[in-house]
Amino acid sequence: MDAKAWLTLGLVGLMLGLLATSRWRPVWVLWGGLSFLLALGILPAEEALAGLANPGVVTIGALLVVAAALQETGGLDEAMRFVLGRTRSIPEAQGRLMSFTAGLSAFVNNTPLVALLLPLVSAWARKMRIPPSQLMIPLSYAAILGGTCTLIGTSTNLVVQGLLLKAGLPGLGFFEIAWVGLPCCLAGIAYVVLLGRWLLPNRQPPVSPLDDPREYTVEMMVEPGSPLVGRTIEEAGLRHLPGLYLMEVDRNGQVLPAVSPKERLQANDRLIFVGIVESVVDLQRIRGLKPATDQVFKLDSPRSERCLIEAVVSDSCPLVGRTIREGRFRTLYNAVVIAVARNGERLRSKIGDIVLRPGDTLLLEAHPSFVDQQRNSRDFFLVSRLEEAPFPRHERAWLALATLGGMAGATALGWLDLLQASLLAAG
Incomplete structure (x- = not known):
């Protein structure tokens, strides 16, 4: 290997070390490494910027906009109250949460979905005095498992779709991978619900908002x-x-x-x-x-x-x-x-x-x-x-949900490809 190859390997190792320390945000580390390779001429500008024009990357960005619309309008708030509001045990809460999350993850990219649900689930767990660790890991797994059921479920599916089309091969259908993904999803949910009480950590936060006597x-x-x-x-x-x-x-x-x-x-x-104040804030979000x-x-x-x-x-x-x-x-x-x-x-x-x-x-x-x-x-x-206390625009929740349904329907029926549908939905 020449000097450029050794330099690239050394830079990759340094980036991995910096990411492992968690002292800097990943975007800074990765962008800094890319800029370093670009400045030294090791990586041509065309290749350095090629990822920004990748249809899969653009699609993920558009799906993040759709997920933000659901959050700003409170489109998922009432659904989350219905899903988690009256559970009687941790396994029941895990089963209901994972089923709901997996169903959504089949039609919304799992990364923005987890980011969207995380504060809702965390707040509910604190109020019910359930260890958040008993729900956070099932939430992540459910998003991954649900994403294996449709083409738009995960960014990995979109990357594979882009590679297939680039190679001149026929792309995947919207539900084509569900024959494998759906059984795996159901098996994964059952595994967590049945064995989660012994496998998941039972960590309580050091300070609970419910300890506030006000x-x-x-x-x-x-x-x-x-x-x-x-x-x-x-x-x-x-x-x-x-x-x-x-x-x-x-x-x-x-x-x-x-x-x-x-x-x-x-x-x-x-x-x-x-x-308590957290519950009073939640009242402001009830339609x-x-x-x-x-x-x-x-x-x-x-x-x-x-x-x-x-x-x-x-x-x-x-x-x-x-x-x-x-x-x-x-x-x-x-x-x-x-x-x-x-x-x-x-x-x-x-x-x-x-x-x-x-x-x-x-x-x-x-x-x-x-x-x-x-x-x-x-x-x-x-x-x-008070942070994280926005006022949802409930009057537009129907529009956000209809847009999501229209995007998924147009893609599933083959009227539009995923990039076109997601860009229209984000617009």
């Missing part, structure tokens, strides 16, 4: 015309929410305490919940529920640009001793109080009728600039933004 009081309203109207509280999935308790229902001024799970929801019902205060719709910025913020009221706050409604909180701070927590005390008043005290923790909906504006303010002791 209980927020939050008031939500059932939107007229929403899917929740006419359902019982149990059918709507509001009875056994992890980390959350439905304290009472206010219906046209009449308070219904100790609400029966058979009680049917009506339009404009005001639901008073008590629970058909909205904050009971109409002040949310009077903020300057669109809701898609807002975030949730925690703020602790100081003794210098001008609103101390006044109710949230009397203090005109929105007018003063351009933010809306969604929930209130007070030293573990269970507040039974409506949000607008709560009299603020020093030390109260407020969950606010506001523009991200609120954090910088109030960080050094004397009105609040502490101001922090």
Whole structure:
């Protein structure tokens, strides 16, 4: 071998070592290695950039856009609540999660799918006090197994498809590999469910959000015309929410305490919940529920640009001793109080009728600039933004799901090839 070959081997070894240390992001290591070979003239520019024009790479990028649309619209949130919401054992949770994930992975590339489901599954596991390790590995395996059932299931399938077409051979059909992939998928799911309790690690996170003693009081309203109207509280999935308790229902001024799970929801019902902050955030993502205060719709910025913020009221706050409604909180701070927590005390008043005290923790909906504006303010002791708390655009969820179905259908029926269908879907 000549010097260029030895240099290339040495660079590959160095890259593997850097990747193993996890001190640098893989994209930096790989791009740095490519740039080094390109600068030394070992790798021609045409070959260095050829991968960017590969149909398989472009297809994966388009599928990532489709997956992001499902996340931004909350298209998978309700499905995940149905899949995992009422499981009674870890094997049952694993079976339901893997079946759901494998089915999706057959039509969505497994890499963006796992990235999409990971925070949802992790949050649910923490709330149910299930070790996340009991679900994370099954989630990954299910995505891999489901990807073996269709052409678009994994990036490997797409690369093989590209090589076949480049060699002048007929490409694979959309479901052609399912004859082998589907039996392997079913066998893999059964193996994990039956033997997972002995094979999977049982690691608990060192600190659980549920150890936080703060209980927020939050008031939500059932939107007229929403899917929740006419359902019982149990059918709507509001009875056994992890980390959350439905304290009472206010219906046209009449308070219904100790609400029966058979009680049917009506339009404009005001639901008073008590629970931890993570569960209160989840409430904002349930389709058909909205904050009971109409002040949310009077903020300057669109809701898609807002975030949730925690703020602790100081003794210098001008609103101390006044109710949230009397203090005109929105007018003063351009933010809306969604929930209130007070030293573990269970507040039974409506949000607008709560009299603020020093030390109260407020969950606010506001523009991200609120954090910088109030960080050094004397009105609040502490101001922090809650990460991963977006407001899904539920009104467009049907469009995201229809686009995904149309992409898969057009490819399966042979009307479009995968690259064309994925680019149209991403557009």
